[in-house]
Amino acid sequence: MHLAYPAVLAVLLFCTGLYGVLARRNAILVLMSVELMLNAVNLNLVAFDVWLRDTLHAGQALTLFTIAIAAAEIGIGLAIVLLVYRNRGTSDVDRLRDLADPPSAGQDPMDDSMAAPTDNDADQARRARRQTA
């Protein structure tokens, strides 16, 4: 099999993942897109390992490492998403904007990050306050 086929497939997979990471609003889909990108890389590693006829099969070994790490990463990522959803009532990436600069610039930029809300009601109240301000 020609190297082009897996390489093109990897590029397509990677671009799909990249699009998902940049454009999807659901955090779980963003995580899935990250997996797509990782697997595109895995595919490349295996394909080039075969193409290079590596006696040590370093590409395949590295792929195994990547898969293990990806499993751990997705476990932690999903746990974070779950907790965010419990706290905020949403997993919409567009609405998780705690890193934004507060609109009343210059007063106390540390305000939002310091006073992390603990439940939905507080989050709603804070958002309402921000809109009226």
Added chain:
Amino acid sequence: MTTTTAAVLVPLLPFLGAVAGLLLGRRAPGFVRPLAVLPTLAAAGLAVLVAVRQGGGAGGGTAPLTAATRLADTGSVPVDLALQIDGFAALVAVLVAVVACCVQIYSTGYLRDDPRYPSYAALVSLFTAAMLLVVYSDDLIVLLVGWEIMGICSYFLVGHYWETAAARSASLKAFLVTKLGDVPFLIGIFALAGDTGTFRISEIHTRLTSETAGMPLDHPTLIALLLLAGVAGKSAQFPLHTWLPDAMAGPTPVSALIHAATMVAAGVYVVARLLPVFASSAAALAVLAVMAAVTMVGSALAALAQDDIKRVLAYSTVGQLGYMTGALAVDDRGAAVFHLITHGAFKALLFLGAGVMIHAAGSNSLAAMSRMSGLAQRIPDAFWTMTVALLALAAIPPFAGFFSKEAVLGAAEHAATGHTSGVPEGVGWTVLLAGLLTALLTAGYAARLWLLAFRGQGEPAPDHGKQPVAMNVVLWALFLPTAALGLAYGTLPDWFDGESLTPTLTTSVLGTGLALGGALVMYGAWRHSSARARRVPLGAVAAHPEAADAVSEAEAIATHEAAYGSIAGAVDPADPGRLLLGPLHRHAAVGFHLDAVYSALFVRPVRAAARLVRFLDREVVETYVRGAGGAPRLLGAAVRRAQTGNVQTYLGALLAGSLVLAVAAVLVAAGA
């Protein structure tokens, strides 16, 4: 102990006392009073010892004691830590140390409850040390050190009641006005050293007076006038005298020490030491004479119109210092220093007595005292001693002031008739006529003070309890020289330059006659006007009569303007001074508007310049500073727009940036 050791210890002991007082004042309150009184007492004893050992001074055969150690080899004119003790230095040091002793003892009673007494006593000691340094020093730079220490101590002590606005502004005024004179004084010292090649007073003296090494100064008039500016500031001579009456906002003992006996005497003393410099320029002598004449007459007129008893005494101090500068103008430093010593004694007594009176009457206003009967019975010690001191001030024989003032007038008459070489006759006439006129006015205001204070009619004076023994003892201690020091006129020439100080018949008769006339005219005016006193009630008395004397005084100073309309005068139609001065009274009460003139000439231009500087700073310089801060702030606001909080945007930007970098790297690697 050698005389030199004793002489070194005289300024050193009060200095060490001051340092110890400042260091231990808070931790060991029990040591404050001994530390204040004992070093000064010891210094007085040593000063007397030095004077006795040096007895006779330059004129009587004993050579002046001179000792020196090189302090700084400046490369051109060296600075020496030198002392020279001739008759002048020995006697003035005794006066300073004795008056300082009296003041320290008096202060233990006067400021007995004052929370700031430790620092006060230490500053008085430091002040005494500085004045003694000025008196003993033979080097002009060392003298200047003492001179400036006195200036700063005066600032602190005048501002002792800094809770009152009058004291705050008075201390600043005293400091600034004396500094205004000190700058030309410093330049004058340098010019003098440049001409003579030495800072040593004794060497300058030798070079200018001995015929063999006769080396006249290159610029005698310039140097003399520069030095004169500093002397006018320190000795409160016209036109720099305005700080002294205001400085009465300080505690009474401070007035007695600083503004009667020592600090103001420093200026006269320095001229006496450097008299050959002044004598080598007839123009300087003429300026000195005119300054003395204006000061004498003006201050005597102003003293007639003052209501605050201490301001009367302050203006009289200015006038008596005018006599001393007058004597210096006619080239007779013996008479000047003789008057300095007797004046130091009786003026210290007058001020300390005035402190007792202010407490007993609960007011510093003569208008209030003239509406009180029996003040003399309440404070018999102060009454008797002050009566004699006022007689001495008015130059009534046989008290001290008579002899010293006659010595001045005699010297002036000597010069006026052309018997003093190097002194123009006009100078002599100026001093003589001004002196005689001032003798009349002095007796007038002395009589006014006595009549208003001790012959008041109306409510009996309030009973504020007995005065502390420490204060009364001091009054009687100063009473002795006030009454009898003048009789030393026969032996004093041996201490000085040897010129006779004996009163001459013409000036004695004229002076005494004018003084008696002034007192009688004042008595007549008082008889005429005192009847009105009952119809116009006036007066405010202290709120805390049982507290220490200083409290009464601070309250009196703080309330005088509110109660009588002005810090200096009072609207009292029963005042005989008002009757005699007529339309002049209004101007005399405010010191002939000199403060207003200074305000228009100096204060307002300086304020306007300060406003200009403020405008330039706030509006011009600050605009650049704000711009330097504002531009990054605007840029930052633009950058903050990008910070939306959307992670995906950030990642998109990151990707775009990486792509650009990658393309660039590829292009560079390809060599495009």
